[in-house]
Amino acid sequence: MLQAILVITGLAITFGLLLGYASVRFRVEGDPIVDQIDALLPQTQCGQCGYAGCRPYAEAIAAGEAEINRCPPGGETTMVALADLLGRDPVPLEDQEAAEKPKSVALIIEKDCIGCTLCIQACPVDAIVGAPKQMHTVIAEECTGCELCIPPCPVECIVMVPVKPSLETWRWPSPDEENLLETGT
Amino acid sequence: MEFRPVTSPYLQADYSVSDDMLQVLLALVPGVVALTWFFGWGTLINISIAVTTALLAEAMAVRLRNRPVLPALFDGSALVTGVLLAIALPPTLPWWLTVLGTLFAIIVAKQLYGGLGYNPFNPAMAGYALLLISFPAEMTRWLLPEMLAEHHLGLYDSLRLLFTGQLPAGLNWDAISSATPLDEMRTRLDMNQMIDEIRQSPLWGDFGGRGWEWVGNWFALGGIYLIWRRVITWHIPVSMLLSLLLIAGLFWLIDPNTHPNPAFHLFSGAAIFGAFFIASDPVTASTTPRGKLIYGALIGVLIFIIRSWGSYPDAVAFAVLLMNMAAPTIDYYTQPKVFGSEEAES
Amino acid sequence: MSTVQAPIWEFYGGIHLPDHKAESTRRPIAIAPLPHRLVLPLQQHIGEMAEPVVQVGEQVLKGQIVAEARGRVSAPIHATSSGRVVEIGEHRIPHPSGLDAPCVVIETDGEDRWAELPAPWPDYTAHHPDELIERIHWAGIVGLGGATFPTSAKLATGEAKPIHTLILNGAECEPYISCDDMLMRERADRVIAGMQVLLHILGARECLIGIEDNKPEAIAAMRQALDDAGVSQAxxxxxxxxxPSGSEKQLIRLLTGHEVPHGGLPADLGLLCQNVATSAAVANAVLDGQPLISRIVTLTGQGISEPQNVEARIGTLVTKLIAFAGGYTPALHRLIVGGPMMGFTLHNDHVPLTKGCNCLLAASAAESPDPPKPAPCIRCGRCADVCPARLLPQQLYWYAHARDFDKVQDYNLFDCIECGCCSHVCPSHIPLVQYYRFAKTEIWNQERERRKSDLARQRHEARLARLERLERERKERLRKKKEALEKKPKGATDDPKKAAIEAAMKRVAAKKAARQEAADGAGVSANTSSED
Structure with a gap:
């Protein structure tokens, strides 16, 4: 009886030490999880997740405070990628409708702009150029389509225009996406 | 003028999966004729039962899965599964066992995994394995081959036997039935008899059991036809039979008293049938050329191991099912070298 | 020159197809008439889109550059006849997407007057290879076999790695296409002349001209032309x-026995491959000083009344070409640009002829039946047997179908040359190549989005840093002000007016500095209103 206890204890201590040593010796230096999550988010900084931007959302996910399905711009792809990274189960998107919206960029209808700079202050990625009392304009290349500039505009001169597919961004449809190739009829 | 866009290539070879399945059925004909010649009507009746069950089960399962029924029926895969399973079954098997095995093959082994192309295990062998494990007595009761049997069961007698279990008046099981050569060999080896002793029995022919040898030859003929028609490649049958020959030969050389000669392994049981028609099933086998060789060779080794030391006399089903599990891994590690990669390394 | 057959190696995979070339080789190459309208897409090559250098309303002459090349991997676009620029804007182009793209539209004046061209260089050996490459760049020559990679850029790779053998590709392996065949039959001397220029540029010691054995006339004509020109090194x-013997890598394997290293270029083996039509275009550019303004295109298929090869100006609308060949027949089912294996269907025939368009196949339903509904993959492996890149198409399909883009790259997706052999032989009729095209463009797209989101993250972080700094500075100012106010009662001897002025000046300076910094920090934005 005593022998058994001693053997088991001895084994436990040996393996414990081995494991402890291994965890120090073979430690994997990886990105902190927040960075990895942040890297998967689309960086629109749109706040549709309910957080102030992509990074805060990433922090919330890492802390286990937020679900992974709250990013409409990232859509299904981002959710699945997050599920993969975190080893969680994929969940349906919270706002399916928003996720299916075509990708758009903001456009300032320049003749209506009064130069109030409110949109400039709202833009999370500094993609709007302008100065007080001067017309503003959106740098379409830099715009993430977050729509945060729309509510502050006092004259409602900002509209979202869908990004036109170009030869550069065009992609072949998957044969699984039925009938996509038959649109030319 | 507007056109409906479709993607290239616009030229397609005009054959389909069902053509392949048809070729397989055609290639099975000689073997089935031989089986019928030597062992009576039982195999043909089994085939009818299994095919009917397979088609009904396939149609029902596909319907339940909300997939189009007709294409699934006409691709011929259920037909082939039914025929392959029936060929593997003894010609005396009660009808409901055939039905049970086929249902398991089609519904559990095939459709539950997603239907044709998605099943990891060979459906016919899964059905066979289920029956063999659950009903060993029925599954090992074969008939005496034609040349040894004093009584031959006619079509009516065979039907009556399979559907009601009644033998014709004046006959008992002992008069018509017999173990398979492999079974016989096992039993008597277990009784510590020598090979020479065992082979005194009239059951034996030149290589394997009488009758059985010829069944093997005729299946080989069909298999070669399949290779010629490029429905299957030579890799799996050749590597499987070769490895079985080699390992059996090795042990035979070491101790010919307790290990039958390699030709016996080849021409008894389901080795040849399995090599050309079961192991080479593309869905569940390895798909790379090197992978196929490894896959086939390991099946050959497993067959020998299970036959020699396992508790079942024949082993093709188990060997194939075990290797089905290994196929994806074999594929991953045997990818062909892409164009130019050898030059890039040198 | 020698008629001794060099040893031929084999390449893995490939398929035998009915060639259907006789239909379009019965007539000589016809010259398509000058159309009323020319549509010149700015992107007819791989690389950067050309930049228009003409205005709407401007008169242009034949051979005049209407759009400049942007960089080395780009090609200029020339007016292919004289006339007036009537539009610079989006127009349907021949592309699988059916999308519009920027084009220069010219209304021809019928005079077909040449612009002033650079001097012909019949004595090209007197010119340095760099000069000749510059001339070829100016001429807007791109790979005319369909790849449309700028020829000057390809030739320039020879500078880094010495080329000992030039390979001229006259294999033309796709069914139906016969433009290179006809070119070699009728203008072999031109191809050989261009080849000599290319040999000079590359300093290569020999040239191998690969032609498939189904073109005996072309083979004879090319051998004759070599004899006539007295060229011994080809x-x-x-x-x-x-x-696909006409695929660059496969042809190199056939002719030399070498495989282009994985991830490498033919130049790694000291080889460079050019299409025969490209070679003829080089002859025009160097020997005659003419830019690339026309090409030979095969018009064929049961959907066209008079199948034939025509030499047509770049920018001619497909409808005009079809009309020239007698119009459509009732059998017409679909219109394919390129061959039946690698081509793509046009959504609409109001598109211009481009530099890379070697064939218009007006296929009947019998020639190009509608694809049957795909059946499940049974992993029969026929696709792997025919894949010239030695890939495992069945595995690629599995992962592309599952959208596992990492795994699909593990199985070397990007080595796929999209030849279509796998789809051709698939008994389940799975559109395999389409899955690979989808996976490739999807991976590129994800890469692009990743870069875009990285940029957005940087900009966002820069903005947060700037806001934080501004806030810090504001607090600092407030604190100083407070301190100043607290000090005041102690030494209240100063003139309050002077102090006020000083404070105001300080404020202005601080404001200026802040504005400066804000402009620096944001690069383009001026966030001025949040300060006061």
Whole structure:
């Protein structure tokens, strides 16, 4: 009886030490999880997740405070990628409708702009150029389509225009996406 | 003028999966004729039962899965599964066992995994394995081959036997039935008899059991036809039979008293049938050329191991099912070298 | 020159196809009439889009550059006849997407007057290879076999790695296409002349001309032209007819026995490959000083009344070409640009002829039946047997179908040359190549989005840093002000007016500095209103 206890204890201590040593010796230096999550988010900084931007959302996910399905711009792809990274189960998107919206960029209808700079202050990625009392304009290349500039505009001169597919961004449809190739009829 | 866009290539070879399945059925004909010649009507009746069950089960399962029924029926895969399973079954098997095995093959082994192309295990062998494990007595009761049997069961007698279990008046099981050569060999080896002793029995022919040898030859003929028609490649049958020959030969050389000669392994049981028609099933086998060789060779080794030391006399089903599990891994590690990669390394 | 057959190696995979070339080789090459309207897409090549240098309303002459090349991997676009620029804007182009793209539209004046062209250089050996490459760049020559990679950029790779053998690709392995065949039959001397220029540029010691054995007339004509030109360092090598022998890598394997290293270029083996039509275009540019303004295109298929090859100006609308060949027949089912294996269907025939368009196949339903509904993959492996890149198409399909883009790259997706052999032989009729095209463009797209989101993250972080700094500075100012106010009662001897002025000046300076910093920090934005 005593022998058994001693053997088991001895084994436990040996393996414990081995494991402890291994965890120090073979430690994997990886990105902190927040960075990895942040890297998967689309960086629109749109706040549709309910957080102030992509990074805060990433922090919330890492802390286990937020679900992974709250990013409409990232859509299904981002959710699945997050599920993969975190080893969680994929969940349906919270706002399916928003996720299916075509990708758009903001456009300032320049003749209506009064130069109030409110949109400039709202833009999370500094993609709007302008100065007080001067017309503003959106740098379409830099715009993430977050729509945060729309509510502050006092004259409602900002509209979202869908990004036109170009030869550069065009992609072949998957044969699984039925009938996509038959649109030319 | 507007056109409906479709993607290239616009030229397609005009054959389909069902053509392949048809070729397989055609290639099975000689073997089935031989089986019928030597062992009576039982195999043909089994085939009818299994095919009917397979088609009904396939149609029902596909319907339940909300997939189009007709294409699934006409691709011929259920037909082939039914025929392959029936060929593997003894010609005396009660009808409901055939039905049970086929249902398991089609519904559990095939459709539950997603239907044709998605099943990891060979459906016919899964059905066979289920029956063999659950009903060993029925599954090992074969008939005496034609040349040894004093009584031959006619079509009516065979039907009556399979559907009601009644033998014709004046006959008992002992008069018509017999173990398979492999079974016989096992039993008597277990009784510590020598090979020479065992082979005194009239059951034996030149290589394997009488009758059985010829069944093997005729299946080989069909298999070669399949290779010629490029429905299957030579890799799996050749590597499987070769490895079985080699390992059996090795042990035979070491101790010919307790290990039958390699030709016996080849021409008894389901080795040849399995090599050309079961192991080479593309869905569940390895798909790379090197992978196929490894896959086939390991099946050959497993067959020998299970036959020699396992508790079942024949082993093709188990060997194939075990290797089905290994196929994806074999594929991953045997990818062909892409164009130019050898030059890039040198 | 020698008629001794060099040894031919084999390449893995490939398929035998009915060649259907006789239909379009019965007539000589016809010259398409000058159209009323020319539509010149700015992107007719791989690389950067050309930049228009003409205005709407401007008169242009034949051979005048209407759009400049942007960088080395780009090609200029020339007016292909004289006339007036009527539009610079989006127009349907021949592209699988059916999308519009920027084009220069010219209304021709019928005079077909040449612009002033650079001097012909019949004595090209007197010119440095760099000069000749510059001339070829100016001429807007791109790979005319369909790849449309700028020829000057390809030739320039020879500078880094010495080229000992030039390979001229006259294999033309795809069914139906016969433009290179006809070019070699009728204008072999031109091809050989261009080849000599290319040999001079590259300093290569020999040239192998690969032609499939189903073109005996072209082989004879090319051998004759070599004899006539007295070229000894080139020979025609007849290769067996097997698709895709005309693919660059496969042809190199056939002719030299070497495989282009994985991830490398033919230049790594000291080889460079050019299409025969490209070679003829080089002759025009160097020997005659003419830019690339026309090409030979095969018009064929049961959907066209008079199948034939025509030499047509770049920018001619497909409808005009079809009309020239007698119009459509009732059998017409679909219109394919390129061959039946690698081409794509046009959504609409109001598109211009481009530099890379070697064939218009007006296929009947019998020639190009609608694809049957795909059945499940049974992993029969026929696709792997025919894949010239030695890939495992069945595995690629599995992962592309599952959208596992990492795994699909593990199985070397990007080595796929999209030849279509796998789809052709698939008994389940799975559109395999389409899955690979989808996966490739999807991976590129994800890469682009990743870069875009990285940029957005940087900009966002820069903005947060700037806001934080501004806030810090504001607090600092407030604190100083407070301190100043607290100090005041102690030493209240100063003139309050002076102090006020000083404070105001300080404020202005601080404001200026802040504005400066804000402009620096944001680069383009001026966030001025949040300060006061």
């Amino acid at each position: 020979r025609v090598v007849v290769v067996p007819t097997k698709y």
